[in-house]
Amino acid sequence: MTTLSERILGAPEGSYVDCQVDRAYVHDGTGVLALEAWNAMQARMLARNDRCYVLFDHIVPANNSVTAGLQAELRRFAREQGLPFTDVGEGVCHQVMGEGIALPGEVVVGADSHTCTLGAFGAFATGVGATDMAAIWADGGTWFRVPESIGVFLSGSLAGPAEAKDLALTYVSRLSMDGATYKALEFVGDGVSSLSMDSRMTLSNLAVETGAKAGLFYADKETCAYLREFGHSAGLQVPGECRYERTLDIDMADVVPVVAVPPRVDTVRPVEDVAGIPLDQVFLGTCTNGRYADLERFARVVRGKKVRVRTLVAPASRRVLSRAAGTGVLSWLVAAGCTILPPGCGPCLGAHQGVLGEGEVCLSTANRNFRNRMGVGGEIYLASPATAAASALSGAIAVPGVQG
Amino acid sequence: MKVEGPAVCLGADIDTDLVIAGRYLRTKDRSVWATHVFEDLDPALAPRLSGAIVIAGKNFGCGSSREQAAIALREAGVRCVIAPSFARIFFRNAINTGLPVMECACPCTEGERVAADPASGTIEVGGRVYLARPLSPRMLEILSAGGLVEYWRRKQ
Numbered sequence: 304m305t306t307l308s309e310r311i312l313g314a315p316e317g318s319y320v321d322c323q324v325d326r327a328y329v330h331d332g333t334g335v336l337a338l339e340a341w342n343a344m345q346a347r348m349l350a351r352n353d354r355c356y357v358l359f360d361h362i363v364p365a366n367n368s369v370t371a372g373l374q375a376e377l378r379r380f381a382r383e384q385g386l387p388f389t390d391v392g393e394g395v396c397h398q399v400m401g402e403g404i405a406l407p408g409e410v411v412v413g414a415d416s417h418t419c420t421l422g423a424f425g426a427f428a429t430g431v432g433a434t435d436m437a438a439i440w441a442d443g444g445t446w447f448r449v450p451e452s453i454g455v456f457l458s459g460s461l462a463g464p465a466e467a468k469d470l471a472l473t474y475v476s477r478l479s480m481d482g483a484t485y486k487a488l489e490f491v492g493d494g495v496s497s498l499s500m501d502s503r504m505t506l507s508n509l510a511v512e513t514g515a516k517a518g519l520f521y522a523d524k525e526t527c528a529y530l531r532e533f534g535h536s537a538g539l540q541v542p543g544e545c546r547y548e549r550t551l552d553i554d555m556a557d558v559v560p561v562v563a564v565p566p567r568v569d570t571v572r573p574v575e576d577v578a579g580i581p582l583d584q585v586f587l588g589t590c591t592n593g594r595y596a597d598l599e600r601f602a603r604v605v606r607g608k609k610v611r612v613r614t615l616v617a618p619a620s621r622r623v624l625s626r627a628a629g630t631g632v633l634s635w636l637v638a639a640g641c642t643i644l645p646p647g648c649g650p651c652l653g654a655h656q657g658v659l660g661e662g663e664v665c666l667s668t669a670n671r672n673f674r675n676r677m678g679v680g681g682e683i684y685l686a687s688p689a690t691a692a693a694s695a696l697s698g699a700i701a702v703p704g705v706q707g
Numbered sequence: 708m709k710v711e712g713p714a715v716c717l718g719a720d721i722d723t724d725l726v727i728a729g730r731y732l733r734t735k736d737r738s739v740w741a742t743h744v745f746e747d748l749d750p751a752l753a754p755r756l757s758g759a760i761v762i763a764g765k766n767f768g769c770g771s772s773r774e775q776a777a778i779a780l781r782e783a784g785v786r787c788v789i790a791p792s793f794a795r796i797f798f799r800n801a802i803n804t805g806l807p808v809m810e811c812a813c814p815c816t817e818g819e820r821v822a823a824d825p826a827s828g829t830i831e832v833g834g835r836v837y838l839a840r841p842l843s844p845r846m847l848e849i850l851s852a853g854g855l856v857e858y859w860r861r862k863q
């Protein structure tokens with residue numbers, strides 16, 4: 304038997320393979336660079352224009368005329384070439400691709416490091432460079448080195464206020480920021496079946512923070528049920544005996560609410576150790592934690608109360624936003640004093656919509672807390688939506704579940 | 708696409724900042740990178756790279772994803788980089804910019820004669836033979852074109 308990466312790429316770990324790509328995508332940031340490389344290649348036609356997606360999410364709507372000009376050029380290219388295209392307000396590329404586009408067993412590449420999010424569906428999904436992407440546009444395929452795999456064995460189930468984000472930060476801290484460089488993570492074990500697709504996407508999303516190339520789940524009943532809502536009938540992927548270079552065992556019942564302390568995502572502490580640190584901003588959103596279940600958990604905590612710090616909420620997609628509008632979650636957030644941003648990356652990359660000032664502290668549900676990421680001199684603590692909600696209400700980092 | 712040259716032997720975990728320091732990135736003049744390659748590791752190295760084969764320790768090219776690191780080595784005249792393992796992005800960048808790379812642990816002495824063939828994976832160092840994983844057909848085509856952009860220009 305083989306690992307899921309070996310199965311999908313069709314060769315043993317360590318070998319180099321040439322393979323066709325089932326889905327390729329860029330966003331407004333990397334798409335501009337890929338287009339530049341495309342022009343340099345003097346290629347004319349895309350090999351598979353129906354499989355090459357352009358999804359605007361990073362700086363949307365455009366923040367200045369330079370960005371607007373670059374976006375206009377990429378938008379024109381997408382239209383001329385007949386590419387599937389989502390414009391301002393449709394959502395974060397990884398989320399949109401996860402709403403019934405990427406499927407189990409596919410090879411998916413994105414010009415963004417968090418493409419690994421789609422491993423949640425049993426796709427081999429990984430980030431590539433802009434020049435790589437231009438060549439994939441031209442040819443429809445690329446080369447890969449089949450990664451070795453690390454088995455992350457999950458048992459038990461999450462309890463109390465702990466959620467997928469806490470589990471994700473826990474495995475990142477155990478592997479460290481380069482502990483899985485070039486490897487694929489495979490999330491397996493009895494505990495997996497208790498995780499929703501939203502939770503799995505959160506877990507796969509953080510794989511790259513350990514240096515991993517991909518973070519995969521085998522498609523199971525949950526995956527198939529999720530995809531059925533989008534009209535797909537996907538088959539199961541059954542894990543078998545295979546060789547893992549290393550294994551990591553996590554009993555999910557032991558996971559407690561944690562934060563990643565700036566400036567490293569693998570410096571992880573129980574929330575209570577840092578409780579009371581005053582905040583200037585709370586941010587709920589991103590490809591890590593901007594999904595409907597995240598908004599709903601947050602909204603249930605702040606419902607009927609008032610946040611005591613500026614609180615920004617960016618739904619990960621229009622679908623998430625419209626569901627939140629339909630169920631009342633959105634109005635609870637607005638009534639509690641949250642500011643709703645358009646679906647997209649929002650302030651995650653420090654370009655607009657909530658840039659931090661020197662010395663400001665933000666608690667964010669994103670995946671990166673590098674120095675200066677959300678603004679020069681700003682500090683970022685990473686945590687779950689539940690911790691973010693408790694903290695928004697208290698104006699300082701707070702343990703979830705206490706305010707209820 | 709056999710390559711031959713004297714060995715330049717380096718240690719493990721050489722990051723891309725050591726290959727080409729951040730202070731030299733703000734230019735499009737590739738010869739600048741060739742002049743300053745490995746400057747922070749050993750300023751005497753650059754002039755010895757022309758026609759050489761770099762044999763390094765594990766995890767070569769870790770750190771920043773700058774594509775200039777691969778370009779700098781190629782511009783300096785390095786014919787191939789051999790290491791037991793490479794950082795993923797550097798490895799991709801190397802192939803895509805036309806710099807042959809081979810994954811293999813081969814002990815070496817400075818200046819020894821090296822002959823390497825990325826297509827078959829064979830490496831000969833001072834008469835000893837080692838075997839690296841052969842590259843895929845597409846990777847070899849990209850290398851022989853001189854990089855991904857040129858590979859595509861040719862295909863048009």
Ligand code: SF4
Nearest residue numbers: 417589590648651652
């Ligand atoms: S939400 Fe943040 S991490 Fe995710 S794709 Fe956007 S900028 Fe990157």
